[in-house]
Amino acid sequence: MAFMKISSPHATRSGNTGDVMKQVILACLPGLLALSYFFGPGSLMNVMLASATAVACEAAILKLRNRPIGFYLQDYSAVVTGVLLGLALPPYCPWWVVVVGTASAIILAKHLYGGMGYNPFNPAMVGYVILLISFPVEMTQWAAPLPALEEGQSLMSFSGALQQIWLGIPIDGYTGATPLDLFKQNDTLLVNDFYQAESLFATGHFAGAGWEWVNIGFLLGGLYLLWRNIFTWHAPISMLATMFVLSALFYDGGSSNSAGSPLLHLFSGATMLGAFFIATDPVSSAVSTKGRLIYGAGIGALVFLIRAWGNYPDAIAFAVLLMNFAAPFIDYYTLPRTYGHSNSRRATEKSE
Amino acid sequence: MSTTDYREISHNGLWKNNPALVQLLGLCPLLAVSGSVVNALGLGLATTLVLVGSNISVSLIRKTVSDAVRLPAFVMIIASFTTCTELLMKAFTYELYQVLGIFIPLIVTNCAILGRADAFASKNKVGASAFDGLMMGLGFALVLIAVGAIREVLGSGTLFAGMDLLLGPVAEHWTITLFDNYSGFLVAILPPGAFIVTGFLIAIKNAIDSELERREKAKRTAPVVKGSKRVRTTGTIT
Numbered sequence: 001m002a003f004m005k006i007s008s009p010h011a012t013r014s015g016n017t018g019d020v021m022k023q024v025i026l027a028c029l030p031g032l033l034a035l036s037y038f039f040g041p042g043s044l045m046n047v048m049l050a051s052a053t054a055v056a057c058e059a060a061i062l063k064l065r066n067r068p069i070g071f072y073l074q075d076y077s078a079v080v081t082g083v084l085l086g087l088a089l090p091p092y093c094p095w096w097v098v099v100v101g102t103a104s105a106i107i108l109a110k111h112l113y114g115g116m117g118y119n120p121f122n123p124a125m126v127g128y129v130i131l132l133i134s135f136p137v138e139m140t141q142w143a144a145p146l147p148a149l150e151e152g153q154s155l156m157s158f159s160g161a162l163q164q165i166w167l168g169i170p171i172d173g174y175t176g177a178t179p180l181d182l183f184k185q186n187d188t189l190l191v192n193d194f195y196q197a198e199s200l201f202a203t204g205h206f207a208g209a210g211w212e213w214v215n216i217g218f219l220l221g222g223l224y225l226l227w228r229n230i231f232t233w234h235a236p237i238s239m240l241a242t243m244f245v246l247s248a249l250f251y252d253g254g255s256s257n258s259a260g261s262p263l264l265h266l267f268s269g270a271t272m273l274g275a276f277f278i279a280t281d282p283v284s285s286a287v288s289t290k291g292r293l294i295y296g297a298g299i300g301a302l303v304f305l306i307r308a309w310g311n312y313p314d315a316i317a318f319a320v321l322l323m324n325f326a327a328p329f330i331d332y333y334t335l336p337r338t339y340g341h342s343n344s345r346r347a348t349e350k351s352e
Numbered sequence: 353m354s355t356t357d358y359r360e361i362s363h364n365g366l367w368k369n370n371p372a373l374v375q376l377l378g379l380c381p382l383l384a385v386s387g388s389v390v391n392a393l394g395l396g397l398a399t400t401l402v403l404v405g406s407n408i409s410v411s412l413i414r415k416t417v418s419d420a421v422r423l424p425a426f427v428m429i430i431a432s433f434t435t436c437t438e439l440l441m442k443a444f445t446y447e448l449y450q451v452l453g454i455f456i457p458l459i460v461t462n463c464a465i466l467g468r469a470d471a472f473a474s475k476n477k478v479g480a481s482a483f484d485g486l487m488m489g490l491g492f493a494l495v496l497i498a499v500g501a502i503r504e505v506l507g508s509g510t511l512f513a514g515m516d517l518l519l520g521p522v523a524e525h526w527t528i529t530l531f532d533n534y535s536g537f538l539v540a541i542l543p544p545g546a547f548i549v550t551g552f553l554i555a556i557k558n559a560i561d562s563e564l565e566r567r568e569k570a571k572r573t574a575p576v577v578k579g580s581k582r583v584r585t586t587g588t589i590t
Contacts (some may be wrong), residue, residue, distance in 0.1 A: 100537070108548065134538040 017116075021076035023230050024277065027221035028083055031273065034217035035087065038145040038210030040155040042091020045165060047083050049095060050102045054082030057106040065111070077116050081105055084124040084277055088270060088317070089131070091143045092156065092164045097135055101127040121324045122284045125317040132317065144176035145210025147203035176200065179208030179268045180313040183260050191254035191261065207267035215272040222276025231280040234289055235296035239275050240266060242300030250308060259308035269307075274299070274316035284320075286327045291334035298323045298330075358483055365487025372495035372550075373557050377464035381455050382496055383546040387507065390514045392500025394448045395455060396493025398437045400486065403465050405433040407485030410473040426469045427460070434459045448517040464492060495553065502549050507541035509534030 035043035058078035062069045082102055089098060105127030113119045132139045146155055156164075163169045177185075179200055186194050195201040203209040226233055243265050250259040265271065279285060279299050286295040299319045306315030337344040371377045378399070385391045409429045417425045438456045441449040449456065459465070468488050473481040505511055509531040515523035539545050 112551075130539050130544075133542060134540075135535060136538075137535070 017075040021080045024080050027225045030217035030220045034214040039091045039143040041158050041161050046089050047086030049098045050086035051079045051082035053099050053102040054078040054106050057103050061111040081123045085127050088128050093138050095165050097138050101131040104130045122281050125320045128317045141175040142178045147209040148199045179211050184313045191258050206263045212267045215267040218272035234292035235279045236275040238293045238296030239279050239300035242297045243304050246304040269314040270316040278320050284324045286330040288334045288336050291330045294330050361484050362487045365491045370491040371464035372492050373554050378462040385455050386499040387541050388504040389500045389512050390518050392496040394518050396496040400489025401437050402433045402459050403489040404485040406430045407473040407481040410469040411478045411481035414474045430465050431460050445518050499549050503540045503545055506537045508536050
């Protein structure tokens, strides 16, 4: 009896970068749907404009660098950068904010460091931080969510959105603070009274109207990616767990001095987007299993520290960039033990 | 060095061995005060002044100071010139002095100055040393002004704003507003902008250099086709 000889490779799924990136884009849909439902068409426009800019910049730089354009565009990494940045930006921000942010992400953060696979920092977050410190006014105006709108107001129409984005005609009554913004400004009311006084919290369930659903959307997308084995659970879970523990410790029984409940911190702001789509970036994060646990915990701790005592209401981008700095250092100390060796190696050890 | 090649010295200072773009010395003031043209010009001139003065003095005492104590002596000389400059700025451009603040006294620590004193002035005659100081200082100042101009345009949309701080009331209306209602790309004014702009300038300089080298090579090795144009298929001609 003769068996058919099958040689490697045995993997049946192609698993190349393009497929992975397409899955990531697919997984963004629930979050994008929630954003569009609660805040109107602004985020969708952001995402489209940012991805178009990202692809254009990527193609232009690849041409300058004499790299094969079609080959690199097919890995969809530029589109993912654009989509993530578009999701993170406030809806209805002027078009040039989106374009400047995406161009800096692709050109400065990605290609100046050597392109796909060589960037030490997450490009989307670099773009976001450059925008946040450059245009604080435009970057801190969020749209008001659907349940918190006043009587007789409806969501921004498509044409209204286009006017505001491209012509800069502001339409009043649509901008508001985010839950984390509001919470940061509160220093007199008990948490419960504060929730009742602010319509953003009163019309929501536990973390601000609209925002909780947006985060649940990104959580669903993240779970889908976990199920598809796109990334491992270590970084996101350790980040969320750290934030949960810290916010539970500093909840302070809901006093006026409280740093916010664990639910608020987990389901508001960009927490879930950051945990499942940013902290899992295969290029800029730590690589070993133990390293990813430390990396995620570091992000979680920094996010909570900056949210509670820093100057900015949300801090995913800063925390991720700071831990990107630390990722090579973490990797150095968390090299796994090779099978057959008693001790783990050091990254700087010379191979014999 | 018996004969002084002034062309060589100026080429070295302004381009080939530029303190800011090639030696990467004195980056601290370069990055810190290049937020606008007026700041850049002020610090550039002050640095040039100190550099020329210290180069002349070091060259004058180069035969009397022994090798063992030369560095402390050089630093003392540089510190005295820096103090002079500081006093001059306090007297004539007080507002600019206040804007530049700590970076005027910090000229002492600019490695470009000590570097030139040790590498050039302590080995060359007074004239050459003075010229070297002038050219190195100008090279540094030009880069400083370039960075300042780019950051000012990107960050606040103006050019030559507040030049009267340095040049007096003549320059009061020099401010050029390039964009109206410009909301300001603040990152250019902030420290990261200085790093990014300086990086781009260095990249541009290197690109120009390699392009020049390529042309030079092409000129040198250009085949001169003369005589028969038939294609040779076999054999070698000796």
